[in-house]
Amino acid sequence: METKIATCATIISHFFTDPESILEALNLSGQGVLYRSQRIRFPTNTRLAVYGDSVTTHYLCGLWVRTSLTKGQWDQIRSSILSNENLARVGFQTGLDGCLNLNPGTAVISQAMMATTVEAILGAVHLDGGDQALASVMIKLGLTSDLLVTSTILPFVRSVL
Numbered sequence: 122m123e124t125k126i127a128t129c130a131t132i133i134s135h136f137f138t139d140p141e142s143i144l145e146a147l148n149l150s151g152q153g154v155l156y157r158s159q160r161i162r163f164p165t166n167t168r169l170a171v172y173g174d175s176v177t178t179h180y181l182c183g184l185w186v187r188t189s190l191t192k193g194q195w196d197q198i199r200s201s202i203l204s205n206e207n208l209a210r211v212g213f214q215t216g217l218d219g220c221l222n223l224n225p226g227t228a229v230i231s232q233a234m235m236a237t238t239v240e241a242i243l244g245a246v247h248l249d250g251g252d253q254a255l256a257s258v259m260i261k262l263g264l265t266s267d268l269l270v271t272s273t274i275l276p277f278v279r280s281v282l
Contacts, residue, residue, distance in 0.1 A: 122147075122156045122222060129220040133258045135246050142245035145169055149234060150224045166241035173244030177203055177264070180255055184269040198266045205236035211262050212239045 126143055130136045137143045144154050145163045153162045181202065185195045201207060209232035212218055218230050221238060239262075247255040259265055 122154050125220040125222070129217060129242065132215050132217055132220070133242065133246065134261050135250060135254055135258050137245070137249050139249060142169070142248045143242070144222075146173075146241035146245035147220050147238065148222045149227070149238070150222050152224060154222050166238055169241035169244040169248075170237045171240075171244075173240035173242065173247070174203070175244075176247045176255060177240070177243050177259065180252065180259065181266075181269065188269065190268060194268065198268060202264050202266060205233060207264075208236035208239040209233070211264065212236065215262060217242065 122144065125147060126137070126140060129143060129147060140156070141163075144156060144161070146166050146169050148154055148163045148166055151165065153160045155161075178199065181199060182195070185198065190198075212235040213230075217239065218235055221230060221234075223230070243255060243258065243264075246258045
């Protein structure tokens with residue numbers, strides 16, 4: 122599991138101070154995790170995924186509220202960035218699927234499994250490093266919107282000019 126943690130950390134550019142949260146985030150097995158030559162029982166990543174979903178929505182909404190974008194635009198941004206389809210696509214494209222601790226015999230990682238894992242990883246990042254770490258990883262993974270960036274920056278630029 123150490124190699125998988127290191128690979129995940131490299132992909133997301135976040136190196137965990139406490140490995141427990143990332144071990145849980147990558148765990149889809151009820152069998153436990155082999156870590157430092159010991160089998161350790163961790164819950165599967167579903168709880169961290171719920172947390173990750175919440176903190177990513179909070180982060181993006183915090184950007185949106187500083188813009189003049191409509192609620193309809195917010196709904197569209199949120200659903201496109203945080204949809205299970207998009208989260209799974211990001212997970213597979215970046216290679217995060219190679220970092221998972223799976224049940225023996227699991228041959229295929231479904232889109233739902235990958236999306237849940239990406240949410241769990243984001244939750245683990247937030248627990249480990251806070252808001253700034255979460256923002257950095259979301260940007261690194263492309264989980265942002267040009268509308269949020271442009272609409273947040275432009276009012277500031279206009280006020281400076």
